[in-house]
Structure formats: C-alpha cells, structure tokens
Amino acid sequence: MLDNSAASVTIRRVDYTPPAFAIDKVELEFDLAPLTTTVTNRMQLRRAPGASARDLVLHGEDLELVRAEIDGKPWTGVQVSTDGLTVSNVPEQPFELTLVTTNRPSANTSLSGLYVSNHNFFTQCEAEGFRRITYFLDRPDVMTTYTVTLRASRADYPVLLSNGNLVETGELPDGRHFARWHDPFPKPSYLFALVAGKLVAREQRIRIRSGEEKLLQVWVEPHDLPKTEYAMQSLVHSIEWDEERFGLPLDLERFMIVAVGDFNMGAMENKGLNIFNTKYVLADAETATDIDFSGIEAVVGHEYFHNWTGNRVTCRDWFQLSLKEGLTVFRDQEFSADMAAAGGSPEAAAAARAARRIDDVRGLRQNQFAEDAGPMAHPVRPDSYVEINNFYTMTVYEKGAEVVRMYQTLFGRDGFRKGMDLYFARHDGQAVTCDDFRAAMADANQRDLTQFERWYSQAGTPHVSATAQYDAAARTFDITLTQGYGPASADAKATQKGPLLIPFAIGLVGSDGKDLPLRLAQDGQVLAEPQTTRVLELTETEQTFRFVDVAEEPLPSLLRNFSAPVIVSYDYTDAQLTFLFAHDSDPFNRWEAGQRLATRALLSLADAAARGDALSLDPEIVAAFGRVLRDSTLAPAFRELALTLPSESYLAEQIEEADPAAVHAARLFFRRALANGLRDDLMAAYEQNRVEGLYEPSAVDAGRRGLKNVALSYLADLDDPDDAAELARAQYDSADNMTERSAALVTLLQIGPSAARAPLDDFYLRFEKEALALDKWFGMQATRRGAPGERVLDDVGALMAHPAFSLKNPNRARALIFQFCMGNAAQFHATDGSGYAFWAEQVLALDAINPQVASRLARSLERWRKFTPALREKMRAALERVAAGVQSKDVREVVEKALA
Numbered sequence: 001m002l003d004n005s006a007a008s009v010t011i012r013r014v015d016y017t018p019p020a021f022a023i024d025k026v027e028l029e030f031d032l033a034p035l036t037t038t039v040t041n042r043m044q045l046r047r048a049p050g051a052s053a054r055d056l057v058l059h060g061e062d063l064e065l066v067r068a069e070i071d072g073k074p075w076t077g078v079q080v081s082t083d084g085l086t087v088s089n090v091p092e093q094p095f096e097l098t099l100v101t102t103n104r105p106s107a108n109t110s111l112s113g114l115y116v117s118n119h120n121f122f123t124q125c126e127a128e129g130f131r132r133i134t135y136f137l138d139r140p141d142v143m144t145t146y147t148v149t150l151r152a153s154r155a156d157y158p159v160l161l162s163n164g165n166l167v168e169t170g171e172l173p174d175g176r177h178f179a180r181w182h183d184p185f186p187k188p189s190y191l192f193a194l195v196a197g198k199l200v201a202r203e204q205r206i207r208i209r210s211g212e213e214k215l216l217q218v219w220v221e222p223h224d225l226p227k228t229e230y231a232m233q234s235l236v237h238s239i240e241w242d243e244e245r246f247g248l249p250l251d252l253e254r255f256m257i258v259a260v261g262d263f264n265m266g267a268m269e270n271k272g273l274n275i276f277n278t279k280y281v282l283a284d285a286e287t288a289t290d291i292d293f294s295g296i297e298a299v300v301g302h303e304y305f306h307n308w309t310g311n312r313v314t315c316r317d318w319f320q321l322s323l324k325e326g327l328t329v330f331r332d333q334e335f336s337a338d339m340a341a342a343g344g345s346p347e348a349a350a351a352a353r354a355a356r357r358i359d360d361v362r363g364l365r366q367n368q369f370a371e372d373a374g375p376m377a378h379p380v381r382p383d384s385y386v387e388i389n390n391f392y393t394m395t396v397y398e399k400g401a402e403v404v405r406m407y408q409t410l411f412g413r414d415g416f417r418k419g420m421d422l423y424f425a426r427h428d429g430q431a432v433t434c435d436d437f438r439a440a441m442a443d444a445n446q447r448d449l450t451q452f453e454r455w456y457s458q459a460g461t462p463h464v465s466a467t468a469q470y471d472a473a474a475r476t477f478d479i480t481l482t483q484g485y486g487p488a489s490a491d492a493k494a495t496q497k498g499p500l501l502i503p504f505a506i507g508l509v510g511s512d513g514k515d516l517p518l519r520l521a522q523d524g525q526v527l528a529e530p531q532t533t534r535v536l537e538l539t540e541t542e543q544t545f546r547f548v549d550v551a552e553e554p555l556p557s558l559l560r561n562f563s564a565p566v567i568v569s570y571d572y573t574d575a576q577l578t579f580l581f582a583h584d585s586d587p588f589n590r591w592e593a594g595q596r597l598a599t600r601a602l603l604s605l606a607d608a609a610a611r612g613d614a615l616s617l618d619p620e621i622v623a624a625f626g627r628v629l630r631d632s633t634l635a636p637a638f639r640e641l642a643l644t645l646p647s648e649s650y651l652a653e654q655i656e657e658a659d660p661a662a663v664h665a666a667r668l669f670f671r672r673a674l675a676n677g678l679r680d681d682l683m684a685a686y687e688q689n690r691v692e693g694l695y696e697p698s699a700v701d702a703g704r705r706g707l708k709n710v711a712l713s714y715l716a717d718l719d720d721p722d723d724a725a726e727l728a729r730a731q732y733d734s735a736d737n738m739t740e741r742s743a744a745l746v747t748l749l750q751i752g753p754s755a756a757r758a759p760l761d762d763f764y765l766r767f768e769k770e771a772l773a774l775d776k777w778f779g780m781q782a783t784r785r786g787a788p789g790e791r792v793l794d795d796v797g798a799l800m801a802h803p804a805f806s807l808k809n810p811n812r813a814r815a816l817i818f819q820f821c822m823g824n825a826a827q828f829h830a831t832d833g834s835g836y837a838f839w840a841e842q843v844l845a846l847d848a849i850n851p852q853v854a855s856r857l858a859r860s861l862e863r864w865r866k867f868t869p870a871l872r873e874k875m876r877a878a879l880e881r882v883a884a885g886v887q888s889k890d891v892r893e894v895v896e897k898a899l900a
C-alpha cells in the first residue's frame with residue numbers, strides 16, 4: 001500500500017511542461033461500498049494544441065483496473081504501473097475514454113483519496129489524492145467540468161453530496177438510491193469531493209448583492225447539529241465580507257460545509273463542498289474555547305475565500321501553492337481583523353486589529369522563522385520537492401501571506417484592490433503562477449516589481465540592521481538600513497539573489513512619548529498633514545534615509561505593524577525599550593518593545609542558568625510590565641499579549657547551542673519574578689476582568705477572559721500558590737464555558753498533579769463523549785510542566801494506553817503525541833533522551849498508518865543541530881532510527897533532509 005522501496009524522486013519547478021491532453025468533461029459514477037467501491041470514469045479527451053503524444057499517461061495509485069474502453073469499445077493497449085496507467089496509441093481525434101476501477105475505502109487509513117470515517121464516506125484530493133480514486137491527469141492545470149453520480153444503500157448512506165448543483169435523485173433496486181451532481185465551473189481534480197452517509201444539515205438561505213438567493217448548509221452527524229451555529233454565522237459573514245471588500249460574490253446556487261472527525265489538515269476548499277476537520281466547525285460555549293471560536297471564523301473564512309483565490313483562479317503547478325495559500329491566508333487575516341474590529345469604538349477597533357496582527361506575527365516568528373533557518377527551508381515558491389504534501393508549510397502559508405500583505409503596504413488598500421481586480425479580469429478560469437499575480441499588482445499600480453520577485457525565490461529570513469544619527473544643529477535624523485541574511489540561514493545566504501524590496505514602516509517618537517511629524521529630505525516641501533508613520537522602501541543592500549526639521553533627538557520605532565517579514569536589529573537600551581513599551585503609538589511596536597525587553601533578559605537568564613550561575617532580574621523590567629498590566633486605557637487583549645512571554649521554543653531558536661532545561665529555568669524564573677513583583681496587580685486584573693452574563697465569543701469578552709486567565713496563571717507561579725489554587729478550583733467549579741473551565745484546569749496542572757486530579761477526572765466524565773473536548777484533556781496533560789525530576793512522558797505513555805486514545809485519529813494523535821513533542825520543550829528534551837526515543841517510535845508507528853501525519857511529527861526534530869552536543873547526539877540517533885525504518889516518501893524526505 002505504501003511505496004516502501006521506491007527511490008525518492010525530486011520534482012523540479014524548472015521542469016514544468018504543459019499537459020499533452022485536455023479533458024473537455026468528465027462523468028464519474030460511484031458505486032459506494034466500504035470494502036470495495038467501484039468508480040466508472042468517462043472522460044472526453046483531446047490532444048492539447050501542438051501536442052503529438054501517441055500515449056496517454058494517467059496518474060493512479062492503489063487502484064484495481066476492471067475495464068478500459070475507448071469510444072465504447074474495449075481497449076487492450078493499457079499498461080498499469082505502481083503510479084499510473086499508460087493508454088497507448090490513442091486516437092488522433094477527440095475520443096471518449098472509459099475506465100472502471102475499484103478502490104478500498106475502509107482500508108484507507110491515509111485519509112487521502114476516498115475513505116471511511118465513522119461509517120461515512122469522505123474524500124480528500126488535494127494535493128494528489130484524486131489519483132487514488134480513479135486514473136486521471138491529476139495535476140492542477142488540467143481543469144474540466146464534472147458530472148458525478150453517487151449510488152449507495154439508502155439506509156446506510158441517506159445523504160449523497162458532491163460539488164456543484166444537485167440535478168437528479170432517485171431510487172434504485174435493492175434498497176439503493178442515487179444522486180447526480182453537476183459542477184458548471186471547470187476545476188482541477190484536487191477540488192473534487194464527495195460525501196455520503198448519515199448526516200444532517202443546518203440550513204440558511206441568504207440573498208447576495210445581485211439579488212440571487214443562495215442555500216447554505218453545514219452538514220454534521222445528527223448529535224452535533226446544535227454546535228453548528230457559529231460556523232454558519234461565520235460563513236454568512238465571510239460571504240458578505242468578500243463582496244464588500246473585494247467585490248467577489250458566491251457563484252454557486254448552494255454552498256456546503258461538511259464536518260469530519262478524521263482529517264489530516266484543518267479544512268479543504270473543494271468547490272461548493274468544503275470538507276472540514278470537526279475542530280473548525282463544531283462549537284458551543286461548553287466545549288469550545290475563545291480560541292476555538294476564532295479558529296472557526298478564520299478557517300470558515302479561509303476556505304470560503306478560496307472559492308475565488310484558488311478555485312476560480314487556481315495554480316498552474318504545485319510550486320505555485322502560495323499563489324492560493326499565501327493570498328488566502330492574507331484574506332482570512334484581514335477578515336478576522338475586520339470582524340474583531342466591527343462594532344467597537346475606533347480605539348477598540350484599533351486595539352482588536354492590533355491584537356490579531358500580534359497573534360499572527362507571533363505565530364510566524366515562532367514557527368516560520370525556525371523553518372526558514374532549518375533543513376526544510378524553502379522559498380515561498382519552492383524550487384523542488386520530493387513529496388508535495390511536505391510543502392503545506394508555514395513558509396508557503398504564513399510567509400506567503402506576509403508577501404501578499406507587502407503589496408497592500410506598498411500600494412494601500414485601494415491599490416491592492418485594483419491589483420486584485422486586474423488579476424481576476426485576466427485570469428478567471430485559469431491555472432496561473434505567482435508571477436502572474438505579481439504582474440497584476442505591478443500593472444494595476446504602474447510599478448516595476450521585478451525586484452519584488454526575490455521574495456518568492458529566496459529562502460531564509462532577511463535581517464535588517466538599523467543605525468541612526470541625530471544632528472542637533474542641522475535638525476536632521478539619518479537612519480541607515482542594511483539588509484542581508486543572518487548566520488542562521490547560511491544556506492539561504494549561499495543562494496542569495498540580491499537585495500529585496502522591503503517596505504519598512506517607521507515612526508520617530510519624541511521625549512514626551514508622542515510621534516514627531518515626519519519629513520523625508522527628498523520630499524522637498526512640508527506635507528499638509530504631516531505623517532507620523534512612513535513606509536520607507538529599502539531596495540539597496542545599504543541605504544540611508546534623512547528626516548529633516550526634527551526638533552529633538554527621537555527614538556525610532558522600527559518596522560511598525562511588522563511591515564515586512566524580517567528580523568530587525570537596533571541597539572536599543574533597556575531604558576529605551578521600556579519607554580517604547582510605555583508610549584509607542586503603534587500598538588504592534590509597543591508590544592514588540594516589551595517582547596524585546598523580555599527576550600533579552602530571558603536569554604541572559606538562560607545563559608546564566610546554563611552556567612549554573614545565580615539568576616536575577618532587573619526590577620525595572622518587572623516595573624515596566626506592571627505599568628502595562630495596570631494601564632486600563634489598554635485593551636485587555638493587548639495586555640494579555642504583552643504579558644505573554646516568548647515561548648521556550650522561540651527562545652531556544654535565538655541561541656546558538658540551546659539548552660532547553662536552561663531556557664525552561666530562565667522562563668520560569670522570569671515568570672516568578674513577575675508574579676512576586678506584581679502580585680496585587682495580577683489579583684486586581686483577575687478580579688476586574690471577570691466577564692458576567694451569558695457567554696459570548698466576542699473579541700472584547702475573549703480579551704477580558706484572556707487577561708484574567710493569564711493573570712491566574714502567573715499567580716500560580718507564586719512561591720505560595722494556595723490562593724491561585726483556590727481561585728482556579730472555584731473557577732473550574734463555577735465555569736459555564738470551556739474557556740474558563742480549561743484555563744482553570746491548566747492552571748491546576750501547573751500547580752501540580754495533586755491539585756488537578758479531581759477536576760481532571762471530572763473533566764473526563766463530563767466530556768467523555770465530546771471528541772474535541774477530550775482532545776483538550778489529552779493535550780493539557782501532555783503539555784503539563786512537571787516538577788523537577790518528574791517525567792511527564794510517563795503520563796503520556798499511560799495515556800497512549802487509554803481506551804479513548806487512537807493513533808488513527810489525527811486530532812487525537814496531535815493532542816497527545818504532537819503536543820508533547822512540540823509543545824512541551826523541557827520535557828521532550830529530557831537529558832536521558834527518552835523524549836526522542838518516544839518520538840522515533842511514534843513516527844514509525846504513524847508512518848505505517850498515515851504518512852502525512854507522520855511526516856508532520858517527524859519535523860519536530862529537524863532543528864536538532866541547534867542543541868547542546870549531548871542532546872544533539874541523542875537526536876541524531878533517533879533520526880537515524882527513523883531513517884532506517886521509514887516506509888513513506890513523506891517521512892523519508894523530512895528525515896533525510898534533517899540528517900543531510
């Protein structure tokens with residue numbers, strides 16, 4: 001079933017060739033049965049203009065060929081191989097090829113192709129799953145229209161869904177029935193989907209701006225129906241937002257979302273039939289947290305927005321993946337920011353927007369920057385891959401979104417919209433490239449964006465270092481920016497193609513904490529309304545910008561709102577950072593100043609801890625955090641973010657040779673110093689941010705709960721955590737929503753296993769039948785801090801044997817195994833190497849079940865070279881063990897690149 005011995009083949013972007021055949025239309029018939037499903041595939045084929053191939057080569061995997069016909073007659077010139085089917089000497093003229101194949105859905109544990117989950121049928125075709133359903137030209141530049149007939153037992157599969165519009169239903173002999181669907185929009189095979197089973201739908205009819213009525217459905221298992229309200233509401237908002245912001249309407253009569261409990265990723269944008277991990281559909285106050293609700297809104301938006309950015313205009317080849325993913329992430333980020341900002345005062349809206357931005361950037365810096373400095377580093381538009389599934393990465397998605405955001409930063413919202421309009425005017429219905437998108441942005445804004453191409457072709461995180469000089473007599477302020485790549489991305493440097501165009505937003509802060517008016521020297525005259533933030537365009541390796549009429553020596557606020565995905569260095573003193581942390585008008589940079597301050601202190605604490613020195617923290621730093629905590633003019637969501645320290649894994653990335661135990665000790669010391677120094681303020685924040693009344697997942701309420709719970713978690717780090725334990729216990733017992741309940745339980749686990757035992761048991765009994773809540777139960781135990789000398793891995797091992805645990809369910813595996821390996825750094829990196837041995841065992845076990853999931857887990861050791869020699873050697877041994885036993889090319893690509 002898996003390609004155990006196949007040599008790894010590297011696919012290269014430069015080798016792209018257009019398809020030799022076109023498919024005018026396809027008709028698929030499915031006779032659905034779990035053990036063996038039969039697929040009849042009738043394709044109208046023709047040679048592509050100018051192509052002269054005699055043979056038709058189709059992709060296929062794990063299929064049994066039953067019959068082949070051309071123009072209704074049996075065709076014997078077919079050759080089956082492990083990865084496809086060659087049909088030889090096909091007619092010169094357009095012809096009809098009929099292929100009948102079988103596949104085995106219930107044996108399909110990879111969750112790619114057609115599979116069974118809780119007795120229902122689902123498909124997952126992106127990137128190359130359609131070839132596991134039938135032989136096909138399974139590549140995104142082959143687009144065609146689909147007519148799909150589904151036949152199945154009516155009793156077992158009362159609901160039969162596929163893409164597009166329902167054209168016919170009816171009865172068949174033997175208790176079977178059928179449904180026929182037609183999708184009028186030509187699409188690539190990766191957007192095909194079918195669903196069959198016992199499902200029910202929440203329905204809503206809406207009218208779009210054209211006046212047309214549309215049917216919206218959210219399909220789930222019957223007992224989950226009450227949990228679909230928020231997903232539906234998010235879908236309605238998404239549809240409205242895309243019309244409002246981008247003029248893009250819903251183009252089908254109906255739009256369906258289906259939830260499935262076994263799913264490799266978050267969700268999938270199949271045309272008109274989005275299939276979602278239950279995690280991003282199901283929510284109610286009792287079982288979902290504020291973060292879950294906002295995840296649902298973001299992912300529902302993301303998949304819906306793909307309808308235009310991905311489906312109407314799709315990718316020519318998989319190297320262009322960021323064309324749809326980077327753009328669609330950018331769109332969902334903007335959507336979430338607009339939703340969070342909606343309805344509030346201008347200040348509240350700005351704060352809500354800033355909180356979203358900070359959250360997005362934190363994720364990017366923590367995960368994408370690490371990826372970009374490691375063995376899997378690749379450009380936003382990769383040049384090669386072995387397994388495309390390994391390239392659904394933070395770089396393609398999140399850095400790709402930053403690249404798209406830079407167009408908007410350069411051209412403004414209106415200029416960006418013009419570029420989008422031109423992109424659709426040119427390319428609707430086509431499969432195109434990242435270059436086509438950049439050309440649309442350039443032409444719509446009359447800009448030469450040749451240099452901007454490097455953002456797509458260059459791996460690694462750029463560094464910008466800044467130096468400044470104030471001339472009091474001349475009243476000028478010169479800022480010199482130098483760009484390059486840091487030592488971390490030595491490989492990236494080797495392929496560096498020249499300087500990037502970096503939009504670099506800057507402000508100058510005066511001694512009163514207010515922004516100074518900005519006048520660039522080359523501007524000539526004073527602007528009618530002086531700007532206080534200015535986007536400099538850095539295009540050279542080194543460039544100096546001169547501000548004139550600068551009344552006093554300012555403090556520069558650099559890369560405001562994180563205007564480019566780069567690392568900025570500037571020699572701030574602690575006092576200057578403290579000042580910016582208190583005053584910067586740019587909320588992102590205000591937060592950033594606090595993070596810089598904390599990071600610097602944490603790294604020197606880690607250094608001291610590694611040397612075995614005594615630890616100490618400057619009280620000024622504690623005081624700076626106290627001022628922000630107490631500042632009630634700041635949104636609670638912002639204060640929560642400001643008080644959240646960089647994670648241990650992020651800190652380890654900043655260290656040449658990381659010692660996770662030292663990093664852990666440093667962060668804990670810092671937390672205790674804040675807790676002890678700010679005890680009363682934390683208590684006050686806890687009390688003042690209790691949210692009364694009915695639970696609502698609004699940005700404002702979520703912000704208050706977030707601040708309250710971060711305060712609680714600090715209080716639990718006091719030398720005497722009894723008060724915190726009491727508060728947490730009371731919060732657990734009185735909670736009427738999952739945000740409060742799970743935060744309380746996590747805090748109790750932080751205090752210690754004995755404090756948590758009873759509520760942990762209560763949580764299990766309460767949510768025994770709620771898969772998503774149970775995932776949290778596993779996850780919080782896997783990420784528990786653990787007392788000195790304690791092995792949390794022992795708990796994880798015991799939980800693996802729990803009857804509710806299953807390796808086959810990706811959400812459950814992620815909740816327990818991934819959370820331990822990726823979310824509990826100090827325990828995972830235990831000096832005895834037990835974490836790594838566990839990792840190797842689980843990667844290999846998963847590899848035999850689900851290579852995509854296994855490969856994601858495999859990546860948690862890719863930064864092994866960054867650690868202390870003792871850990872490094874143990875990690876290498878674990879990697880070698882996996883390399884020796886691996887079956888899938890997914891995992892093999894990851895471990896081979898890690899060891900190379």
Ligand code: PHE
Pocket residue numbers: 124126127264265266267268269302303325392
């Ligand atoms: N295209 C999906 C998304 O970004 C992600 C996905 C990829 C899902 C591959 C399944 C398989 O929304």
Ligand code: ZN
Pocket residue numbers: 302306324325328
């Ligand atoms: Zn996507």
